[in-house]
Amino acid sequence: MTIKAVVFDAYGTLFDVYSIQVLAEELYPSHGADIAVKWRDKQIEYTRLITQSDPHNTSGSQYFRPFWELTRLSLEYTLDRLKLNRESDQVEKLMQQYAHLTPFTENLAVLQKIKASGVTTAILSNGSVDMLASAVKSAGMEDVLDQVISVDSIRLFKTSPESYGLVQQTIPVNKDEILFVSSNAWDALGATWFGFTTHWVNRQGLPFEALTPRPHYSGPDLKSVLHSLELAE
Amino acid sequence: MTIKAVVFDAYGTLFDVYSIQVLAEELYPSHGADIAVKWRDKQIEYTRLITQSDPHNTSGSQYFRPFWELTRLSLEYTLDRLKLNRESDQVEKLMQQYAHLTPFTENLAVLQKIKASGVTTAILSNGSVDMLASAVKSAGMEDVLDQVISVDSIRLFKTSPESYGLVQQTIPVNKDEILFVSSNAWDALGATWFGFTTHWVNRQGLPFEALTPRPHYSGPDLKSVLHSLELAE
Structure with a gap:
């Protein structure tokens, strides 16, 4: 080879995407691991839905949104899904951590x-x-x-x-x-x-x-x- | 409209795909819910990987495998992932239940x-x-x-x-x-x-x-x- x-x-x-877990645990005690896993899963799910729904009639998927935006949307979904308070300050902190994994x-x-x-x-x-x-x-x-x-x-x-x-x-x-x-x-x-x-x-x-x-x-x-x-x- | x-x-x-949980719990005590969720997630994941990897140069994805086969593969993966004993008898029982949800x-x-x-x-x-x-x-x-x-x-x-x-x-x-x-x-x-x-x-x-x-x-x-x-x- x-x-x-x-x-x-x-x-x-x-x-390390799961390194986010420490901050998540700090912001949402006892939910850190759950947030880290569900956030990641949802983020990946969104990339797949967008990609496989592509009708191949334009350049790329018409449903495309940049990964950074999907990362934020999937975090917001995850907090809602876990019925956790979602204040913009907490979302911002987690997103900034994600920018510096x-x-x-x-x-x-x-x-x-x-x-x-x-x-x-x-x-x-x-x-x-x-x-x-x-x-x-x-x-x-x-x-x-x-x-x-x-x-x-x-x-x-x-x-x-x-x-x-x-x-x-x-x-x-x-x-x-x-x-x-x-x-x-x-x-x-x-x-x-x-x-x-x-x-x-x-x-x-x-x-x-x-x-x-x-x-x-x-x-x-x-x-x-x-x-x-x-x-x- | x-x-x-x-x-x-x-x-x-x-x-009801999660109705499988009762039999899974019987076969693998205390793991029923986990098996049901992970099995379903993996099954769907496989449909997505196959679909989004399609090079669009043949009729359908060259990686396509029927859903029944993906259902079995994802069950086998899930049991391995959870480090559970996987005997063909148990897999067969769960698959037969899946055929009659x-x-x-x-x-x-x-x-x-x-x-x-x-x-x-x-x-x-x-x-x-x-x-x-x-x-x-x-x-x-x-x-x-x-x-x-x-x-x-x-x-x-x-x-x-x-x-x-x-x-x-x-x-x-x-x-x-x-x-x-x-x-x-x-x-x-x-x-x-x-x-x-x-x-x-x-x-x-x-x-x-x-x-x-x-x-x-x-x-x-x-x-x-x-x-x-x-x-x-």
Whole structure:
């Protein structure tokens, strides 16, 4: 295998979306974990409804709304669903936290090592351009990422083939020369269907989806990607 | 409003998918509710991944698998995910129960009343042809439904426009002359986007999705559909 570029999913893979739970627990005692999970699930659900409802008669889905906006809407829904008080101050605090998510601790060193080996590094994310820029910056990853690719321009979310197709428009190499890395099993599956070489970061020790095929590689954290690339010491 | 046909979603709307919880609890004490919810969520997730990953270069998604098969796969995933013993006997029992889901109590009388008023009645479902036939039969609804439409033929699930488009191929009336009834908020949303007149059966008293627009009508059970049709006494 010759991998010429490593492309990372952002939310859940580089940035810990459940790290929001601590602030959520502070704002809504005993509901933090529930808010974090339901917020994330709803956010992803909205990307899917928009994408699969696309009538393919315009450029992208006519129901498209940027991920940042879907993130806010799904938070508002979640608080309503849990019958929790929703004051703009609390929503704002959680959204600001989301704009500066904690990266997983090992990530920066892994990215540095891949970059130093001469392989192109990139993000492909559902995230809006602005929110990605702010997350990358606050994680100190600006210098270790060659490209940050958002689905904004095509108005369709992952796992649409149009979204994965964006990578080759930016990094013109063969599909299987791209190692796509995601901790979201569904994203790893979609990328495998698309034709990328794939690595599933299985941080929680979950079974893989019952849909096939399995990703080419997997491991418990981002360091395992170095093994797939044969860069581990 | 002149409604010429009432089209019902099946799973969750006519048939109670969470009724499976009782058997699940019997087979896996203290896990019944968790199995029922996670099984349903995973089943729907798989329909979405398949539909939104469609490269639009063949007839339907090349990743398509019938709903019955997805139902089994999602059950197996759920049991693995919860680290529960998965013996074929238990899986078989749950699947057989799924083939004969309990209908909500008011449904048959509502369907009879609509049918008697001269309005066309139908199901549009993600369900496979066989599983729908068996569910309709065991609910005693064969005589009150004019059409049972499955997405099988197009190999794309709801909320794809292709799936809702099947209705007009079978019942050639205008979109807004079709009252589409679903207890799944996402399905009511997708059908509203598509252009149907819509009625959301909100059995659990949930907030509607944060995506717009809202369905045209809603009510707490299937009887409320009679109000939308002005057939209530």
